[in-house]
Amino acid sequence: MDCLLAFKTEKLRHLEEGCRQNGLAMTVQRRVVLDALAERTDHPSADQLYDAVRGRLRGISRTTVYRVLETLVGIGVVQKISNPESKARYDANTVRHHHVHCIRCQRIEDMHNSALHLAQLPTETEAGFTLIDYSINFSGICPDCRS
Ligand SMILES: [Zn+2]
Numbered sequence: 001m002d003c004l005l006a007f008k009t010e011k012l013r014h015l016e017e018g019c020r021q022n023g024l025a026m027t028v029q030r031r032v033v034l035d036a037l038a039e040r041t042d043h044p045s046a047d048q049l050y051d052a053v054r055g056r057l058r059g060i061s062r063t064t065v066y067r068v069l070e071t072l073v074g075i076g077v078v079q080k081i082s083n084p085e086s087k088a089r090y091d092a093n094t095v096r097h098h099h100v101h102c103i104r105c106q107r108i109e110d111m112h113n114s115a116l117h118l119a120q121l122p123t124e125t126e127a128g129f130t131l132i133d134y135s136i137n138f139s140g141i142c143p144d145c146r147s
């Protein structure tokens with residue numbers, strides 16, 4: 001089984017479990033939106049996902065895609081990632097990882113760097129927060145925009 005297929009199968013299982021625990025129906029819209037997001041590495045916006053799914057599911061509306069994404073985030077199957085734009089961007093990978101954002105084309109890709117795993121990070125802040133998780137966001141210029 002290839003990596004993407006394995007990831008999609010795992011996400012589908014996660015969705016089934018999330019729906020069951022929250023008393024939600026496992027609708028075809030939820031499945032299709034999650035599938036389309038799991039296939040991408042560029043962390044699309046809701047509008048970009050709408051463009052990707054409208055060809056696959058006739059009659060799906062933009063509003064439905066927005067609502068489905070909110071549900072998927074709410075049950076923890078998808079995460080909204082922080083980014084410099086005002087538009088939300090989505091990620092089907094909810095395991096901690098880091099991102100790099102292209103300042104020209106707004107593409108966001110995952111960033112894996114062993115130095116980031118070795119960083120000694122604080123467990124609480126001066127304001128008294130107990131830290132439970134973190135992600136680091138880098139910005140730069142992607143190869144397409146550089147050439
Ligand atoms: Zn770029």
Ligand SMILES: [Zn+2]
Pocket residue numbers: 043091093097098099109110
């Ligand atoms: Zn990511």
